[in-house]
Amino acid sequence: MSVPVLMEAGALLARYDVLISDVWGVVHDGVLALDPACEALMRYREGGGTVVLLSNAPGPSAQIAGVLDGKRVPRAAWDRLVTSGDVTRALIAETHLRKAYHIGWPQDRAVFEGFDVEIVGEDEAEFVVATELNDYRKEQPEQYRPLLSRFAARGLPFICGNPDLVVHVGHDLLPCAGALATIYEELGGHVAWAGKPHRPAYDLALAAAREARGGRDVDPARVLVIGDAVRTDLAGARMMGFDSLFIAGGIHRDETIRDGSVVPDGLARVLATHRPLPVAAMAALG
Structure with missing residues (x-):
């Protein structure tokens, strides 16, 4: 058909x-x-x-x-x-956790506004929120595997704020946060997917x-x-x-x-x- x-x-x-x-x-x-x-x-x-x-x-x-x-x-x-x-904000509220490690652009931190959540370094983090790669024009998802491995070993919850794997920006095909979340699941970590x-x-x-x-x-x-x-x-x-x-x-x-x-x-x-x-x-x- x-x-x-x-x-x-x-x-x-x-x-x-x-x-x-x-x-x-x-x-x-x-x-x-x-x-x-x-x-x-x-x-x-x-x-x-x-x-x-x-x-x-x-x-x-x-x-x-x-x-x-x-x-x-x-x-x-x-x-x-x-x-x-919008979905990410609902998931952040549901965690009741206060110390977040953020992967993504600084302007994406609007998802944390209004919550009693502190953006912290790796060692202090209680959960992870990935909205994008930090620089999706220069980085590849595999570069994050060591960091994600350490988070997964600690059992940190991971909120994926953009489930897309890739996106076109003009003629360029660039990676999204969904690629990081996929690696996290491969490593045995738990992912809450905030989107389609x-x-x-x-x-x-x-x-x-x-x-x-x-x-x-x-x-x-x-x-x-x-x-x-x-x-x-x-x-x-x-x-x-x-x-x-x-x-x-x-x-x-x-x-x-x-x-x-x-x-x-x-x-x-x-x-x-x-x-x-x-x-x-x-x-x-x-």
Whole structure:
């Protein structure tokens, strides 16, 4: 069974009441907004649909909304924004621990704001929060293995604030905190995953959709997940029982796109082990 490849998404989107859309790779490319995608979402909203952006970005949604503004993603393209940072904050609160070792950019420390949590060195740490690599342009996840081995040997809880393994920044494919969490689990450590494809992220997204719809319930059969990652977006849709639209020109583009168009054989290989299949695929949302 093959997946239909669409050139235009409007008719498909109109079949659904709620879109849960990935952000990086669908709405922007890490540098600037993808205008056709934003225009498609705005048209959908003008027709009465609700758009929840669900991002594995490690910052709280209020912070990431400002980042989207800077990338020229129009506010008219979405109703609500839910991030891994929001889930991370909930997980930090649940630990009841005070001394955290942070891996990631200094600006990611917004996830700790409002908590009685101190950022400490390795020896003092009671738990670990990884939002990104410290410098994902220069570092590789394997460089962290010795540090992660020491934390795992001590049995420290590890919160992964961005479950993505990699992300495109323009034309570069760069590692994310999910790669560190994968190593930590290989070492026998316990990881709490704060984002897609795990249920807490989708529970927050559905709550946001209900709020945007004035409290009306959301029928799972009328929810469409839009995303570019098999491991997170499509797996999350499958776990929740939602339909999905696969954007082939995101992180899998080297396997699925040639000269701007979807390559059927490449698409089939990427989706070979994923069931159920997406309802459709596109090179880019538009």
